[in-house]
Amino acid sequence: MPISPGFFAGRDLTGLARDLRDGRVTATALTERALAAAEALGPELNAFVTVDAAGALKAARQADEELAAGTDRGPLHGLPVAVKDLIMVAGLPATMGSRHFARYVPDTDAACVTRLRAAGAVIVGKTTTHEFAYGPTGDRSANGPSRNPVDPARMSGGSSGGSAAAVAAGIVPLAIGTDTGGSVRIPAALCGIAGFKPAYGAIPADGVFPLSASYDHVGVLAGGAEDCLIAYRCLGGEVSGDGSPAVGWVDPAGLFDGDARVTAAVRALLGDAAEVRLPEGFAGEVWETYTVVQSCETAAVHAGRLERAPELFDAEVLERLRAASEVPGWRYVRALESRRRLAGMVETLFGRHDVLAMPTVPITAPLIDQREVELDGRSVAVRPALLALTSPWNVLGLPALTVPAGTVAGLPVGLQLVCRPGDEARLFTAAARLAPAALG
Amino acid sequence: MPISPGFFAGRDLTGLARDLRDGRVTATALTERALAAAEALGPELNAFVTVDAAGALKAARQADEELAAGTDRGPLHGLPVAVKDLIMVAGLPATMGSRHFARYVPDTDAACVTRLRAAGAVIVGKTTTHEFAYGPTGDRSANGPSRNPVDPARMSGGSSGGSAAAVAAGIVPLAIGTDTGGSVRIPAALCGIAGFKPAYGAIPADGVFPLSASYDHVGVLAGGAEDCLIAYRCLGGEVSGDGSPAVGWVDPAGLFDGDARVTAAVRALLGDAAEVRLPEGFAGEVWETYTVVQSCETAAVHAGRLERAPELFDAEVLERLRAASEVPGWRYVRALESRRRLAGMVETLFGRHDVLAMPTVPITAPLIDQREVELDGRSVAVRPALLALTSPWNVLGLPALTVPAGTVAGLPVGLQLVCRPGDEARLFTAAARLAPAALG
Numbered sequence: 001m002p003i004s005p006g007f008f009a010g011r012d013l014t015g016l017a018r019d020l021r022d023g024r025v026t027a028t029a030l031t032e033r034a035l036a037a038a039e040a041l042g043p044e045l046n047a048f049v050t051v052d053a054a055g056a057l058k059a060a061r062q063a064d065e066e067l068a069a070g071t072d073r074g075p076l077h078g079l080p081v082a083v084k085d086l087i088m089v090a091g092l093p094a095t096m097g098s099r100h101f102a103r104y105v106p107d108t109d110a111a112c113v114t115r116l117r118a119a120g121a122v123i124v125g126k127t128t129t130h131e132f133a134y135g136p137t138g139d140r141s142a143n144g145p146s147r148n149p150v151d152p153a154r155m156s157g158g159s160s161g162g163s164a165a166a167v168a169a170g171i172v173p174l175a176i177g178t179d180t181g182g183s184v185r186i187p188a189a190l191c192g193i194a195g196f197k198p199a200y201g202a203i204p205a206d207g208v209f210p211l212s213a214s215y216d217h218v219g220v221l222a223g224g225a226e227d228c229l230i231a232y233r234c235l236g237g238e239v240s241g242d243g244s245p246a247v248g249w250v251d252p253a254g255l256f257d258g259d260a261r262v263t264a265a266v267r268a269l270l271g272d273a274a275e276v277r278l279p280e281g282f283a284g285e286v287w288e289t290y291t292v293v294q295s296c297e298t299a300a301v302h303a304g305r306l307e308r309a310p311e312l313f314d315a316e317v318l319e320r321l322r323a324a325s326e327v328p329g330w331r332y333v334r335a336l337e338s339r340r341r342l343a344g345m346v347e348t349l350f351g352r353h354d355v356l357a358m359p360t361v362p363i364t365a366p367l368i369d370q371r372e373v374e375l376d377g378r379s380v381a382v383r384p385a386l387l388a389l390t391s392p393w394n395v396l397g398l399p400a401l402t403v404p405a406g407t408v409a410g411l412p413v414g415l416q417l418v419c420r421p422g423d424e425a426r427l428f429t430a431a432a433r434l435a436p437a438a439l440g
Numbered sequence: 441m442p443i444s445p446g447f448f449a450g451r452d453l454t455g456l457a458r459d460l461r462d463g464r465v466t467a468t469a470l471t472e473r474a475l476a477a478a479e480a481l482g483p484e485l486n487a488f489v490t491v492d493a494a495g496a497l498k499a500a501r502q503a504d505e506e507l508a509a510g511t512d513r514g515p516l517h518g519l520p521v522a523v524k525d526l527i528m529v530a531g532l533p534a535t536m537g538s539r540h541f542a543r544y545v546p547d548t549d550a551a552c553v554t555r556l557r558a559a560g561a562v563i564v565g566k567t568t569t570h571e572f573a574y575g576p577t578g579d580r581s582a583n584g585p586s587r588n589p590v591d592p593a594r595m596s597g598g599s600s601g602g603s604a605a606a607v608a609a610g611i612v613p614l615a616i617g618t619d620t621g622g623s624v625r626i627p628a629a630l631c632g633i634a635g636f637k638p639a640y641g642a643i644p645a646d647g648v649f650p651l652s653a654s655y656d657h658v659g660v661l662a663g664g665a666e667d668c669l670i671a672y673r674c675l676g677g678e679v680s681g682d683g684s685p686a687v688g689w690v691d692p693a694g695l696f697d698g699d700a701r702v703t704a705a706v707r708a709l710l711g712d713a714a715e716v717r718l719p720e721g722f723a724g725e726v727w728e729t730y731t732v733v734q735s736c737e738t739a740a741v742h743a744g745r746l747e748r749a750p751e752l753f754d755a756e757v758l759e760r761l762r763a764a765s766e767v768p769g770w771r772y773v774r775a776l777e778s779r780r781r782l783a784g785m786v787e788t789l790f791g792r793h794d795v796l797a798m799p800t801v802p803i804t805a806p807l808i809d810q811r812e813v814e815l816d817g818r819s820v821a822v823r824p825a826l827l828a829l830t831s832p833w834n835v836l837g838l839p840a841l842t843v844p845a846g847t848v849a850g851l852p853v854g855l856q857l858v859c860r861p862g863d864e865a866r867l868f869t870a871a872a873r874l875a876p877a878a879l880g
Contacts (some may be wrong), residue, residue, distance in 0.1 A: 334740050
């Protein structure tokens with residue numbers, strides 16, 4: 001049963017910014033709305049690890065004073081934002097979703113947080129992450145699973161599960177997450193909101209706890225694509241140019257044999273888009289490359305903790321880390337070679353299209369802790385299903401956006417749009433054309 | 441008992457080039473000298489896998505005709521050169537020292553061979569390599585061990601063992617090798633000649649069978665440093681500038697506890713050079729970085745052969761490859777991080793010195809197949825001893841030269857000089873100042 005949404009549900013950044021400047025609302029009032037919703041929905045959704053009421057109200061008052069004095073920091077000025085608990089905010093605990101960091105409080109902001117503050121955003125708190133971001137389900141964290149606002153018995157998806165739940169529940173209009181194999185886009189799709197993972201390196205990852213340095217991306221989650229674009233620009237993303245995007249359809253079956261209803265719901269939005277064929281061998285090579293590089297890099301991050309205090313990890317995370325520690329180095333070397341080869345396939349992949357379209361996730365949100373789902377009498381493993389359509393674009397470092405694309409049996413489905421770096425303007429134009437139909 | 445040296449022993453490239461241009465000798469006659477020596481010393485040293493008499497004589501006649509017609513290709517014009525069997529020469533077998541490539545004949549030249557030909561050099565044949573260059577001893581090859589001309593019961597060192605033996609025995613005045621952890625410098629030092637490994641990437645490795653792509657360098661072996669410089673320039677190396685080099689002494693005990701007599705012999709050449717202290721933790725980190733990266737990259741190169749036809753490898757090489765295949769990927773990831781950190785230590789390492797000096801190898805040549813040596817009642821493993829003082833400069837990608845530094849108990853010892861990329865002129869100046877004393 002869905003929760004009663006907070007104030008920000010259905011409100012976009014542009015409207016809020018206008019209301020602020022027109023004097024219909026204050027940053028302080030908006031922050032109080034966010035704090036009230038966080039408190040009201042806290043137990044039900046577990047979206048937040050830390051809510052910083054004092055810090056947020058102080059920042060909001062400052063934002064109000066600045067606006068009154070004629071200082072306008074732009075579209076995020078005075079608006080509440082939530083930050084994933086893997087991203088450092090000076091003075092606030094950063095647990096990384098792990099008992100290993102139960103008492104850790106960083107004293108400097110991550111680069112993306114510095115940019116948020118410079119843009120006048122009000123940081124209301126830290127959102128639940130899958131432990132060390134190592135899982136797309138969002139249900140293994142030292143502070144418990146984040147829950148899906150559409151049905152709290154279901155997973156939010158992850159690893160930026162709390163960020164997605166907080167936006168989808170209307171607690172905040174914007175949240176920041178990280179995306180290594182889909183950790184922004186997967187929970188955004190499962191919770192029915194938008195999420196954008198920029199090109200590799202477009203937003204600096206300094207001050208973000210690493211999962212897999214080759215693939216880690218900072219990303220944004222909001223109600224719609226337009227708000228993702230606004231936030232991306234405020235974080236330093238460059239988007240220029242325009243033109244009419246040629247959108248090609250990628251049959252997700254070429255990557256993963258998922259839920260046919262999800263495919264049909266997303267395909268229906270594409271009209272007469274031509275089908276793009278994936279290059280021969282692409283699916284297998286990209287998955288091997290993703291899993292091997294991620295496993296070795298994640299195991300390298302945690303080798304010390306695995307040796308000193310394995311008991312502090314969640315049991316499932318521990319089991320996966322141990323398996324990751326055993327992946328031999330020669331496979332990593334080969335995977336790096338594959339990554340370079342795959343990067344060379346990008347032009348072939350796009351051909352005469354500017355934007356590739358496909359479902360974001362080939363299934364709808366499973367139940368919390370569910371690890372297998374039934375599809376047409378087949379049993380399908382949840383984790384590879386969640387990652388299958390998002391992780392290729394981390395391997396290739398391409399910008400990728402998910403926007404709401406309706407529902408299947410009452411559960412949200414996402415349309416994923418992918419472009420080449422530099423083509424972000426076309427990506428967002430495509431989203432604006434395709435998504436309203438889905439929301440209508 | 442030493443062999444009777446061939447014609448080129450004690451002759452340098454400059455003198456040979458002068459004789460050619462003065463009409464005192466022809467390229468054809470020089471090539472015949474090389475072919476005769478290769479034949480005479482073949483059984484004793486096993487320096488060559490393939491001698492290409494027909495091809496060499498044809499190239500020599502062409503060189504003579506060109507000179508007669510006024511076309512002068514420079515200092516290597518008409519001079520015989522030997523090429524390691526891991527480096528492709530079009531139309532000649534390239535066994536890589538392995539039964540896996542018993543019948544392989546490449547149809548294009550390696551980039552460095554193209555440059556040799558353009559410089560007018562006469563390629564007389566392919567020299568014995570340790571199987572796939574995977575060993576510093578030079579005594580495990582499908583065509584048998586290469587032997588040390590100073591005492592054929594002893595190893596040449598490797599992996600460019602045949603190239604070192606061919607030069608040291610006076611069969612050719614110049615040979616080309618590869619150096620991944622010391623494979624040019626180790627056999628040069630053990631056989632009593634000079635060898636130069638340039639900066640990483642200074643000579644392209646295209647057409648060289650890989651051992652460990654992060655560390656593979658093409659290098660040159662000759663009687664003295666001046667000839668290495670001439671050959672390096674002909675291969676495209678840029679050496680400019682001059683100035684009086686400040687040489688610092690690195691006590692090899694900071695890297696490996698070797699033969700005190702070797703240290704003393706080399707130290708004696710340095711006069712009052714100041715001692716350079718290695719940064720804290722340098723020795724351990726550089727060795728871990730070297731072994732882990734090399735193991736994983738080598739195992740990646742050979743994974744297919746290891747699975748399909750392990751029985752074709754030499755038993756010791758097979759055992760080492762199997763161990764390399766089990767090094768976990770997370771250690772490779774950490775080693776790449778260490779490599780970047782170590783690269784950042786270069787300025788600290790050099791401080792106010794331009795050139796670092798130390799022994800090339802901390803022991804003298806062991807017997808063929810010997811894997812442990814006695815030093816002051818201690819048992820020392822041969823392989824890590826051979827690599828200990830050369831491999832750090834592969835990890836850091838620095839130019840490194842070995843020059844003859846006298847003998848200990850009748851066996852050659854090498855002085856190794858290391859500089860920063862761009863400082864090669866100072867490196868060779870230092871060699872010219874220090875080495876004659878050793879040879880005198």
